[in-house]
Amino acid sequence: MSSYRLDRTAFKAQTAEGAVTDQAAYYRSLTWQERLRIANYLNSVAYNYPENDPPKMDKTIFSMRSPK
Template sequence: MSLRLDRTAFHAGTHAETEACHRVQEPATLAERLRVAMYLNSVAFNFDLNNPPRLDRTAFSCRAHAEH
Protein backbone atom coordinates (compact mmCIF):
# COMPACT_ATOMS: atom_id res chain seq x y z
CA MET A 1 0.00 0.00 0.00
CA SER A 2 1.42 3.36 -1.02
CA LEU A 3 0.38 6.53 0.77
CA ARG A 4 0.79 9.85 -0.98
CA LEU A 5 0.40 13.40 0.27
CA ASP A 6 -2.40 15.28 -1.45
CA ARG A 7 -0.75 18.66 -2.01
CA THR A 8 -3.95 20.18 -3.43
CA ALA A 9 -5.70 19.99 -0.03
CA PHE A 10 -3.71 22.89 1.46
CA HIS A 11 -2.22 26.12 0.25
CA ALA A 12 0.29 28.60 1.60
CA GLY A 13 -1.30 31.85 2.62
CA THR A 14 -0.20 35.22 3.87
CA HIS A 15 0.29 35.94 7.54
CA ALA A 16 -2.88 38.04 7.62
CA GLU A 17 -4.97 35.24 6.05
CA THR A 18 -3.59 32.69 8.51
CA GLU A 19 -4.23 34.96 11.49
CA ALA A 20 -7.81 35.67 10.37
CA CYS A 21 -8.46 31.95 9.89
CA HIS A 22 -7.16 31.14 13.37
CA ARG A 23 -9.27 33.87 14.93
CA VAL A 24 -12.42 32.39 13.38
CA GLN A 25 -11.66 28.72 14.05
CA GLU A 26 -10.09 29.02 17.51
CA PRO A 27 -12.36 27.87 20.36
CA ALA A 28 -13.40 30.82 22.50
CA THR A 29 -13.48 29.51 26.06
CA LEU A 30 -11.25 27.36 28.23
CA ALA A 31 -14.05 24.81 28.59
CA GLU A 32 -14.30 24.50 24.78
CA ARG A 33 -10.55 24.05 24.44
CA LEU A 34 -10.59 21.32 27.12
CA ARG A 35 -13.47 19.55 25.34
CA VAL A 36 -11.52 19.64 22.07
CA ALA A 37 -8.38 18.32 23.82
CA MET A 38 -10.36 15.48 25.41
CA TYR A 39 -11.88 14.61 22.04
CA LEU A 40 -8.45 14.55 20.37
CA ASN A 41 -7.11 12.31 23.17
CA SER A 42 -10.05 9.94 22.73
CA VAL A 43 -9.31 9.70 19.00
CA ALA A 44 -5.56 9.28 19.51
CA PHE A 45 -5.85 6.64 22.23
CA ASN A 46 -9.04 5.02 20.91
CA PHE A 47 -11.37 5.27 23.90
CA ASP A 48 -15.02 6.17 24.24
CA LEU A 49 -15.45 9.84 25.09
CA ASN A 50 -18.32 9.06 27.49
CA ASN A 51 -16.37 6.29 29.24
CA PRO A 52 -12.69 7.33 29.53
CA PRO A 53 -10.17 4.89 31.00
CA ARG A 54 -9.33 5.15 34.68
CA LEU A 55 -5.85 6.01 35.92
CA ASP A 56 -3.86 2.93 36.90
CA ARG A 57 -2.80 3.94 40.41
CA THR A 58 -0.57 0.87 40.79
CA ALA A 59 1.83 2.36 38.24
CA PHE A 60 2.69 5.29 40.53
CA SER A 61 4.04 5.46 44.05
CA CYS A 62 3.90 8.22 46.61
CA ARG A 63 6.31 8.65 49.48
CA ALA A 64 6.87 11.37 52.04
CA HIS A 65 9.92 13.56 51.69
CA ALA A 66 12.34 13.34 54.60
CA GLU A 67 12.97 16.62 56.41
CA HIS A 68 16.55 17.54 57.18
Protein backbone atom coordinates in the same frame (compact mmCIF):
# COMPACT_ATOMS: atom_id res chain seq x y z
CA MET B 1 -20.66 1.56 -5.36
CA SER B 2 -21.28 5.24 -5.97
CA SER B 3 -18.55 7.59 -7.05
CA TYR B 4 -17.65 10.46 -4.74
CA ARG B 5 -16.72 13.89 -5.98
CA LEU B 6 -14.78 16.59 -4.19
CA ASP B 7 -16.83 19.69 -3.48
CA ARG B 8 -14.36 22.34 -4.58
CA THR B 9 -16.58 25.19 -3.33
CA ALA B 10 -16.09 24.08 0.30
CA PHE B 11 -12.37 24.88 0.29
CA LYS B 12 -10.23 27.86 -0.59
CA ALA B 13 -6.67 28.01 -1.84
CA GLN B 14 -4.35 29.60 0.70
CA THR B 15 -0.83 29.45 2.02
CA ALA B 16 0.12 27.44 5.10
CA GLU B 17 0.64 30.68 7.05
CA GLY B 18 -2.82 31.88 6.07
CA ALA B 19 -4.41 28.60 7.13
CA VAL B 20 -2.69 28.76 10.53
CA THR B 21 -3.88 32.34 11.03
CA ASP B 22 -7.47 31.41 10.13
CA GLN B 23 -7.47 28.39 12.45
CA ALA B 24 -5.92 30.33 15.32
CA ALA B 25 -8.52 33.08 14.98
CA TYR B 26 -11.33 30.52 14.95
CA TYR B 27 -10.13 28.72 18.08
CA ARG B 28 -9.50 32.02 19.89
CA SER B 29 -13.14 32.95 19.26
CA LEU B 30 -14.35 29.85 21.15
CA THR B 31 -14.89 29.78 24.89
CA TRP B 32 -12.43 27.84 27.04
CA GLN B 33 -15.13 25.21 27.67
CA GLU B 34 -15.58 24.64 23.92
CA ARG B 35 -11.81 24.39 23.40
CA LEU B 36 -11.59 21.89 26.27
CA ARG B 37 -14.40 19.82 24.74
CA ILE B 38 -12.54 19.78 21.40
CA ALA B 39 -9.29 18.74 23.13
CA ASN B 40 -11.12 15.92 24.92
CA TYR B 41 -12.55 14.70 21.62
CA LEU B 42 -9.16 14.81 19.87
CA ASN B 43 -7.52 12.89 22.74
CA SER B 44 -10.25 10.24 22.58
CA VAL B 45 -9.66 9.80 18.85
CA ALA B 46 -5.86 9.75 19.19
CA TYR B 47 -5.81 7.24 22.06
CA ASN B 48 -8.85 5.24 20.91
CA TYR B 49 -11.17 5.44 23.92
CA PRO B 50 -14.84 6.46 24.14
CA GLU B 51 -15.17 10.23 24.35
CA ASN B 52 -17.14 10.31 27.62
CA ASP B 53 -15.33 7.39 29.27
CA PRO B 54 -11.57 8.03 29.49
CA PRO B 55 -9.34 5.25 30.81
CA LYS B 56 -8.61 5.20 34.53
CA MET B 57 -5.07 5.53 35.82
CA ASP B 58 -3.63 2.36 37.34
CA LYS B 59 -2.74 3.66 40.79
CA THR B 60 -1.22 0.36 41.93
CA ILE B 61 1.95 1.09 39.93
CA PHE B 62 2.74 4.35 41.71
CA SER B 63 3.82 4.76 45.30
CA MET B 64 4.55 7.78 47.41
CA ARG B 65 7.39 8.09 49.92
CA SER B 66 7.61 10.57 52.71
CA PRO B 67 10.60 12.93 52.55
CA LYS B 68 13.43 12.17 54.97
